[in-house]
Amino acid sequence: MGDKGKKGVVLLSGGLDSTTTLALALEAGFTPYGLTFRYGQRHDSELKAAEKIAQQYTLGGHIVVDIDLGTFGGSALTSEEYAIPKGVKGDSPGIKIPVTYVPARNTIFLSFALAYAETLGASDIFIGVNALDYSGYPDCRPEYIEAFSTMANLATKAGVEGNPITIHTPLIHKTKAEIIEEGVRLGVDYSQTISCYDASKSGQACGECEACLLRKKGFAESGQNDPTNYV
């Protein structure tokens, strides 16, 4: 158990990983402050999921920040120019960057989390990154998170004044099945969460993109019932 009631900023996308992260922050005794981004996603069903989840839990606060990642283009997740690829990328050594990679996304998200934390006087940030399933995303690796923490503590008033920021990544070494088991143990309602890169306006998952396939596989391996609403 962490310090009872200590404020923690939780990046909350409305997906399976961030919702489980929120449940873990609560279990550790933090008062979570949710931070969600409207960043030029193709649709806003993910955003609606985040808002619904924020209402289900007892949060200290929840803010939705508009940012303009679409301006930069460069990813299938924000641009109409790319098609969402179906299937899982092949296993191969080294880092392969998928087209769903949004330039500098986690860096931008964590930077806003840092601003929010500093404004709240919080020194804890929770992010549901995962190094196993998303090894193609350079900004999901432990060495990246460690470098961000070092930078954050040089960047901020809190860091400079001896109250260092900690970036918590409780899922970083877990498989999708292990994440789901944790969430089920904590009573997470996964039917409310959206992982799909290509969900319909009403929030139905495509069942065929990489995120859907990883999610399906996770439920299968965990032996848990998959409550996802597929088209």
Next chain:
Amino acid sequence: MGDKGKKGVVLLSGGLDSTTTLALALEAGFTPYGLTFRYGQRHDSELKAAEKIAQQYTLGGHIVVDIDLGTFGGSALTSEEYAIPKGVKGDSPGIKIPVTYVPARNTIFLSFALAYAETLGASDIFIGVNALDYSGYPDCRPEYIEAFSTMANLATKAGVEGNPITIHTPLIHKTKAEIIEEGVRLGVDYSQTISCYDASKSGQACGECEACLLRKKGFAESGQNDPTNYV
């Protein structure tokens, strides 16, 4: 001289420092891509200055990104709750954080610059931070910039694929007078730039805030004519 025509992202606020940085990037042979933020400043004369300056120079591109720093409050530069302090903070050892410090501002700005650079295929970012005049801002120090670079190269496709990002800070160790001398040498029209924290809607500087006093002192020490439009 740098590589002729190599793309470089230049953070352009419309102030004296960022405009001089732009002129230095051009002198070094870069094709600059300007990046300006609308971030809940109290007024937009700074923004207009940035747009005017971007038109005066030959840029590869210029984008203005809307971000929502005002949501977080916490600074006299974005919130109506604080009064802009007049005068220069006292010289004293150690870091003192002024109320004009915006939480994590340079971290957020550099994160967007990183996204823009990655989208352009650029590996150079220019920022006009200064460690002497702004020693109260933790995110203007060389050790901060170094930590950001390390993080950036772990975060991004470019860094991972062996094309590292360089953060250029050509003003970091210069006095305001030295910055002005560089700019005058390069033909910068400082009457177009706005440094004031409390400028009027029409872009007149207050002459009394810390930024104005440092700017006045810089012109006085450099022996250059001060073309600033004061109220």
